Amino acid sequence: MNVIDAIKREQLKAEIPEFRSGDTVKVYSKIVEGGKERTQMFEGVVIVYNGGSSDASITVRRVAHGVGIEKTFLVHSPRVEKIEVSKRGIVRRSRLFFLKDRVGKSARIRERKAAPKAS
Amino acid sequence: MKNILGRKVGMTSVFTEDGRSVPVTVIEAGPCTVVERRTKEQHGYDAVALGFGAVKKTRLTRALAGHFKKQNVEPARVVREFRNDIDGVELGATITVSEFEAGDRVDVVGVSKGHGFAGGIKRHNFKGGPASHGSMIHRQPASNGDTNAGRVAKGSRRPGHYGVDRTTHQNLEVVRADVERNLLLVLGPVPGPKNALVIVRKSVKAKSAVAEG
Numbered sequence: 001m002n003v004i005d006a007i008k009r010e011q012l013k014a015e016i017p018e019f020r021s022g023d024t025v026k027v028y029s030k031i032v033e034g035g036k037e038r039t040q041m042f043e044g045v046v047i048v049y050n051g052g053s054s055d056a057s058i059t060v061r062r063v064a065h066g067v068g069i070e071k072t073f074l075v076h077s078p079r080v081e082k083i084e085v086s087k088r089g090i091v092r093r094s095r096l097f098f099l100k101d102r103v104g105k106s107a108r109i110r111e112r113k114a115a116p117k118a119s
Numbered sequence: 120m121k122n123i124l125g126r127k128v129g130m131t132s133v134f135t136e137d138g139r140s141v142p143v144t145v146i147e148a149g150p151c152t153v154v155e156r157r158t159k160e161q162h163g164y165d166a167v168a169l170g171f172g173a174v175k176k177t178r179l180t181r182a183l184a185g186h187f188k189k190q191n192v193e194p195a196r197v198v199r200e201f202r203n204d205i206d207g208v209e210l211g212a213t214i215t216v217s218e219f220e221a222g223d224r225v226d227v228v229g230v231s232k233g234h235g236f237a238g239g240i241k242r243h244n245f246k247g248g249p250a251s252h253g254s255m256i257h258r259q260p261a262s263n264g265d266t267n268a269g270r271v272a273k274g275s276r277r278p279g280h281y282g283v284d285r286t287t288h289q290n291l292e293v294v295r296a297d298v299e300r301n302l303l304l305v306l307g308p309v310p311g312p313k314n315a316l317v318i319v320r321k322s323v324k325a326k327s328a329v330a331e332g
Contacts, residue, residue, distance in 0.1 A: 003302065004131045004145055011134055030138070055132055055140075079138035 011054040013076050017083060021046050022091030022109050027060060027073050028082040039081055042071055045089065045109065047096040061099060063107070068100065088112040120208050121218055121225065121321035122201040123148045124171035125303060129313050133294060133304060143294050144309040146227075146317055149301055151214045154192045157200065167205040169214060170195025171316075197316055204321040216303050219296040224322035228287045229311030237281035245276075286310035290324045 019025055026043045044062030047070070056075040061068060073080050089109035099107055125148030132142050155168035174196040176184065187194040192211060208214075219225070239245035239260040248256030260278060263271050271277075288309060295304040309317055 003128050003147065003300070006300075007131055007133065007145065007302075007304075054134075074134075074140055076134070077138055077140060078134055078136075 005053075008054040011076055016075060017085050019046060019049075019083070019085045019088070021049050021094050021096055022089030023085055024087035024089065024109075025058075025060060026082075026084040026086055027058075027071075027080060028084075029073060030079045030081060043086065044069070044071075045096065045099065047099055048072075049094065061096075063103070120167065120201075120204050120206075120214060121223060121319075122167070122169065122204060123214055123216065123218065123303070123319045124151050124169055124197060124199055125149065125317050125319060127229065127309055127311055127313055127315050127317050128302075130308065135294065141294060141306060142308075143304040143306055144227075146303040146305060146309065146319065147301055148303045148317075148319060149213075149215045152192055152195060153208055153210050153212045153214065154187065154195055154198055155190050155200075156208070156210045164202065165205065166200040166202045167208045168198050168200045170198050172196035199318055201320065203323065215298060216296045216301055217298045219293050219303060219319075221293055221295055223293040223296075224290050224324070225293060225305065226287055226289045226320045226322045226324075227291055227305060227309045228285065228318040228320065229309055229315055231282050231284050231286040231310045232312050233282040235281070236279065238278045239276065242278060242281040243276040290322050 023046050024044065025046055026041055028039050028041050030037055031040050042060060042062070044060040046058050047061045048057075048059035050057045054076050057072055058075055059070055059072045061070045063069070075083070088111065090112050091109060125146040128145040128147050130142060130144050132140050134140055149171065151169040151171045153167055154170035157164060157166040157168065159165050170192065172195060174194050176194065179187070179194055184194065190210065234241060238258055240247050240258050245260060247258050248254050248261065250257065260276075263277075264275060265272070288307070291309070292306040293303060294306050296302070297304070303319060305319075311317060
């Protein structure tokens with residue numbers, strides 16, 4: 001087997017839930033603050049899902065106190081403890097950069113109520 | 120002995136223990152056999168010759184076959200000598216990546232990728248001229264220097280053959296040594312195309328690197 005693929009596969013996490021752009025997720029990541037390590041939760045809409053096996057990354061956007069915040073996480077990084085899906089959204093493109101220009105009502109995403117189709 | 124021969128597999132990124140994602144080059148290294156022990160008394164200098172890769176007997180020249188026979192070792196496809204960090208290495212010994220561990224500093228030697236006949240921009244990082252506004256100098260090397268000299272100064276950087284040079288990257292960190300699969304993961308890029316021979320040596324600058332942590 002291809003050595004590089006094997007190395008990448010070994011680094012994959014087993015328990016990543018399935019989600020895609022438009023879904024709202026909670027990302028629990030470890031951060032070092034004042035020499036101590038703690039877990040921080042960041043909740044927001046996934047606006048970019050970059051695949052790539054062990055290199056996969058997501059960009060999560062949320063609006064806090066009227067300011068848009070986007071954070072990029074490496075999905076399989078040991079610093080990302082857990083990812084939880086809190087809402088599934090209906091969107092028609094994979095990269096939701098249009099959300100950056102919108103605030104309030106127009107920045108809403110329709111919710112997908114039914115269980116997602118296996119994909 | 121932290122010297123080994125290997126084959127460049129390619130690049131990827133791995134997570135370190137502290138959670139960083141770092142770029143690494145994967146080198147399939149060894150196992151190598153010590154095919155010759157050169158000594159000061161006999162040859163005028165001390166060295167260890169490592170052999171890497173199996174080779175058909177029919178592919179060997181008579182001379183090489185005789186050489187391997189005289190040393191009483193299996194013929195190897197590639198043989199390279201090492202003169203650093205060779206104390207206590209015996210003829211016939213097998214060198215694997217188990218000699219290395221994460222955090223070691225190594226120099227990696229390879230033959231850089233060939234670029235053919237390359238212009239000044241690619242070969243020497245020249246800036247090139249403006250793309251438009253009537254400019255007629257785009258990727259040309261432009262001035263060759265002083266016209267009073269009546270000749271081009273020696274050593275002046277010109278277009279020409281680029282690549283396929285023996286290149287050493289010094290003081291690279293070993294991120295991981297995978298003994299089971301004979302893999303060496305080295306931080307950052309390494310000269311040469313995939314599948315090319317690379318020589319991994321103990322870093323000559325290693326001391327300073329360890330000191331700075």
